[in-house]
Amino acid sequence: MPPASKRVNPSVLREGAAVLWVAVRAEPRVFALSVIASALYAAMTVATAQVLGMVTEDVVLPAFEEGRAAAGALAAGAAAIVGVAALKALGVAGRRFYAGLMQYRMQAKYRREVTRQYLRLPLAWHHRHPTGQLLSNANADVEAAWAPIAPLPMAVGVVFMLLISAVSILVTDVAVAAVGFLIFPAIALVNVVYQRRLAPVATRAQRLRAEVSEVAHESFEGGLVVKTLGREDAETRRFAAATDELRDANIAVGRLRGLFDPVLEALPNLGVLAVLLIGSLRLEAGAMTAGDLVQVAYLFTLLSWPIRALGWVLAEVPRSVVGWERVRGVLDATGSLPYGAAAPGGDGAAAAAMEIRGVRFAYETDEHADLSGTASGNGSGPRQILHDVSFAVEPGRTVAVVGPTGSGKSTLTSLLVRLVDPADGSVLLDGVDLRDLRRGGVAETVALVPQQTFLFDDTVRGNVTLGLDAPDELVWDALRLAQAEGFTAALPDGLDTRVGERGATLSGGQRQRLVLARALIRRPRLLVMDDATSAVDPQVEARILRNLREQGTEDADGAGGSTVVVVAYRKATIALADEVVYLEHGRVTGRGTHTELLGTSQGYRDLVNAYEKAETDQAETDQAETERTETERAEAERAGPEGTGSGRPDLEDTGVEGGEEALR
DSSP, X not given: OOOGGGOOHHHHHHHHHHHHHHHHHHSHHHHHHHHHHHHHHHHHHHHHXXXXXXXXXXXXXXXXXXXXXXXXXXXXXXXXXHHHHHHHHHHHHHHHHHHHHXXXXXXXXXXXXXXXXXXXXXXXXXXXXXXXXXXXXXXXIHHHHTGGGTTHXXXXXXXXXXXXXXXXXXHHOHHHHHHHTTHHHHHHHHHHHHHHHHHHHHHHHHXXXXXXXXXXXXXXXXXXXXXXXXXXXXXXXXXXXXXXXXXXXXXXXXXXXXXXXXXHHHHHHHHHHHHHHHHHHHHHTTSSOHHHHHHHHHHHHHTXXXXXXXXXXXXXXXXXXXXXXXXXXXXXXXXXXOOOSBOOOSOTTBOOOEEEEEEEEEEEOOTTOOTXXXXXXXXXXXXXXXXXXXXXXXXXXXXXXXXXXXXXXXXXXXXHTTSSOOSEEEEEETTEEGGGBOTTHHHHHEEEEOSSOOXXXXXXXXXXXXXXXXXXXXHHHHHHHTTOHHHHHHSTTGGGOBOOGGGTTSOHHHHHHHHHHHHHTTOOSEEEEESTTTTSOXXXXXXXXXXXXXXHTSSTTOBTSOEEEEEOOOHHHHHTSSEEEEEETTEEEEEEOHHHHHHHOHHHHHHHHHHXXXXXXXXXXXXXXXXXXXXXXXXXXXXXXXXXXXXSOOHHHHTOSSHHHHHO
């Protein structure tokens, strides 16, 4: 599709009409009611002209001629004016109510559809599209797509007004009508010029709205990085540059509208002046009456309303087309995960068996994919991550996946919970391919504890249960397994303590343990942990894995427990696993117990020892820093503020005899 800046006006109008037709088909009854109300308003507006003409002819002029007005005539004239005004008000209220109802229904419907599509699309699609852009699609683009609906019923209804007015003017005086109707070609020309100039400007403004949203979202998400690196000024300038561009684009749109609206409003007024000029000449010649002239002049003043209403719709059409294209880009995106009809296999209370057979997986590296998921640039093609990976995990066993950075460990965990599907091979759960399970089947059986923790601005209970109807006893059981029971009990309100946005009031290790408890309370038959305890002390991590191991082996068959697949780095953690799978360059290059791999795999041995050495060095550094801090504090206390010893405690007050001797 060509860029919007190169589309001509007829194309924009056709696409805009197609967008509006979607809304009409979706809400035909509401649209019909709004148009009927608008037509009532239009008819009563024209009737107002006829009533004014009648009152002028039958009440006002006779009153001037006779010097008095008949009470009956005044009452009839007043009743006619009030009746027409009441029906006109009813039409206005009905038009606005149903037009607003239709607009907000369409916005709500498509926000839901866009959100559902986000949930259906695979994680790989989301990796290619910034979160700020997706937020803009669901909000600003949906709003822009249906912006013309508000004035649409009025525009359709006033077409009826336009036709009635034109017929009434022609019936009253053809010569005056011919002069007045010369404004219509001028108005059409102004609309064409306006649409062609506005389309590219509106397109740019809509694109910049998404860019501003992206920049703002990145700044908020990266708040810690921005603060710690002192990048506040740079981020402020980056956001200011984006908002300045959006401001300029919106000003450009406003400038065009500011030029269009006065011209559009002036043309009917020029028509009225022409009608009054020609009409006065016709009145002097006796070709028309004063009432006819008042009626025709008033009808021409009414023509500005239909024209302005059409102008309001046309003014929103370019932005509507752009918003609709961006929304359709999401709704038409491909790559959603298909589901089968199979139920999860095995005993619903027993640990699950998991097997990976010949799995291959690659990430799309083209960064220029559009919203529909289609590559639009000249990327380097898929980047292979996993190569013919195969291994099995027996029910109730704990398997540690170990490998250097970039070896495919996190990708493997995504495959185990079916966030993505393999390009080749299969992932089996109790002998059933994950792709054959019904929707929700994987979530019923498998739980993932990811590297990056996420907590909602909710209570501890709300974050652990996350909509699950579970009693507090089960919540405390899950917290105990995750070694989170102690610090939760120490919180001010226990389970009812709010943790703040993203768990801001908790430490990194505490957040990880709550996320683990969230997975455990669901009693998963397969628990997948992707470096989920990296922020936890080694001793606490060992207790967590020991709890999981004991739970997974409650009996010989693993009944009632979980099969555990854990991405691990620490030697003490790995040693707790029943089996270790060593990944290197996306391939399984070693498999066995920790002791066996230490003797058979040089790469595994070097990696694990390097991790252990790094932890030891860090522990020694931390210990040295602690000792140095304590020494400096002690020296400061002995020296005192003035170096006279006044900084040490008053030993006489402590009850220690011979203060100086005791100190020495």
